Amino acid sequence: MEESRKISLERAEELKKEICGFMEFKKTYPLATDxxxxxxxxxxxxxxxxxxxxxxxxxxxxxxxxxxxxxxxxxxxxxxxxxxxxxxxxxxxxxxxxxxxxxxxxxxxxxxxxxxxxxxxxxxxxxxxDTQGELDPMDEEHTNPAACITRRYPNRLIINVTSACAMFCRHCQRRRLIGECDSTKSRAQVDEAIAYVRENEEIRDVLITGGDPMMLSDEFLEYVVKGLRACSNVEIIRIGTRVPVTMPQRITEEFCSMLKKYHPIYMNIQFNHPRELTRDAVKACTRLADAGIPLGNQMVFLKGINDDRYIVQMLNENLLRARVKPYYIFHPKQVVGTRHFQMTVEEGLSIMKYLRGHTSGMAIPQYILNAPHGLGKIPLLYNYILESDEEHVKLETWEGKTAEISYFPR
Ligand code: SF4
Incomplete structure (x- = not known):
């Protein structure tokens, strides 16, 4: 046998061993569609x-x-x-x-x-x-320059249209907004928010959220989306929702036909576990994707739910099959009543480090911590740089090997 083929086969065997654990897991952990x-x-x-x-x-x-x-x-x-x-x-x-x-x-x-x-x-x-934690760790109360708006960044903002949700998730990070009863913003409040967007020309990206904006009727949602689309500064509109997970029946053909008139529209969903990717959820995602809506997933790390490398890998790989790109993994906030879901950053990073190399980059979202008091998103990254200076950089590979690069002389 040629030497190069022999080396390739040995390397293939080595790589095969790396994925053995996940392959075994897949055999014992059926998908929601099995x-x-x-x-x-x-x-x-x-x-x-x-x-x-x-x-x-x-x-x-x-x-x-x-x-x-x-x-x-x-x-x-x-x-x-x-x-x-x-x-x-x-x-x-x-x-x-x-x-x-x-x-x-x-x-x-x-x-x-x-x-x-x-x-x-x-x-x-x-x-x-458990009473530890805060109700509003993001300090959203103080980033609210107009009705329904949360503004934390230079050129994008959030419009909160309702406090209603299909289900009240036990890990909810927005318990303060979900409150005591379902309340939807009035058209006058939405008009004020849209006017704010229009008057601030730097705003190019608007996220419609809640609660869950998909609790609105198609007519009211169209009113919001149409109003935003009429603002010449708005380039993209995003909808944040958990409805494809908790009530996929909401994603009707009529809704998709309405929404696709206002492209570019993006949708970010929150799947936290592979068993949420049921036949109905996949059907809802397919319908949205067929309407030309790019789908992203925003998982939240939750102790006892998805604090497991294989569960996260399985979720992300199956999201891609359902045409949903894993976009973010959020570190859980210190919201009162959710302490039992708390994970450390170290635990999160160890899962992220495992994913690198063991699945394609398409299945690896960004791990994000929302800084307290509305200070914005902080990407959490494993440090692969072992040492660096003007002439070289020494790095760790996904397998823990060392790679060194010397720069061209300046
Ligand atoms: S759908 Fe989202 S906002 Fe509503 S309860 Fe669940 S996590 Fe909270």
Whole structure:
């Protein structure tokens, strides 16, 4: 055998060994679209539909999903075992922080295991009694120059159109805005926000968020998007939403046809776990992508949910299959009631370091920490530079080998 072929084969074997652990994991951890998971989802969906006396047609209707949200521990107990103390605890927590889940998201849960990632993101636990942390670590109150607007950067800003969400995630970093009840901004407030955008010519990029802006009717969303598109300084419009995850029925053909009239529109979604990438969620993403809307994912690192290198790799690789680019991974903020989801930056960096080399760059988002008091995003990067001076730089490769480069003489 040629020497070069022999070396290549040895290297291929070495690389194969690097991915063995993930390959083994994939064999033991079915995706949400694998038969064992879809069978459970379908079975649980039938149970929930029978309880709510619903038809398939109603299940597919996002307004029905919203109207039939489950927010009562007694109703949950129809599907899962909770002791009377658990039920009491859920009621006590819900007086402090709202909770509700769509029937759809409930059908993805494990009815036998409250520690399952999907359950933990949706159902209150006694861990939320912890009082450490802040309600507004981003200091959004003080970055609000006009109605609905949060401005933290020179040439872009956020418009918050509603405090409503399809589900009230237990890890929510914006609990302060989600508040006690669903409140949507008035047209007058939206007009004030659009006027602010128009009068500040440097604003070229507007993110519509909430709560979840997809709680608005198509008509109201079109009013906002159309108003922004009419501002000659606005180059791109982005929508931040978790609806493709928690209520994918919202992504209708009609909605996509409306939105694609106002390109360039981008959408950032928040998938936190591969088991959220169900058949319905993938269908919603496909519909949006087919309407020409580039999709990005903004995962949040959450202890007990995705603080695992293989879970993150599996999520990101399957997001790409669903035509969603992993865009950011956010470090969790110190929001009161979410201490149990807290991770350290070291833990986050170790997962990011693993991803480099073990998956393609397309599947590696930027790891971001939002600085307290609205000071902006800070990228968190593993330091691959071992030493450097005017003449050379010594670096660490993804495998931990050393690479050295000498610059051309100046
Ligand atoms: S959808 Fe977003 S804003 Fe709404 S509760 Fe979940 S994390 Fe919070």
């Amino acid at each position: 038969p064992v998971m879809t069978e459970r989802e379908d079975r649980q969906k039938q149970q929930i539909m029978a309880y709510l006396n619903a038809s398939n047609e109603q299940w597919e209707d996002w307004r029905w999903q919203l109207q039939n949200r489950i927010s009562d521990a007694g109703v949950l107990s129809q599907f899962m075992h909770f002791s009377s103390e658990d039920e009491e605890m859920i009621r006590e927590i819900s007086e402090k922080y709202r909770w509700a889940t769509t029937p759809y998201y409930l059908s993805l849960m494990d009815f036998e295991n409250q520690e399952y990632a999907i359950n933990r993101m949706a159902i209150p636990t006694s861990r939320e009694r």
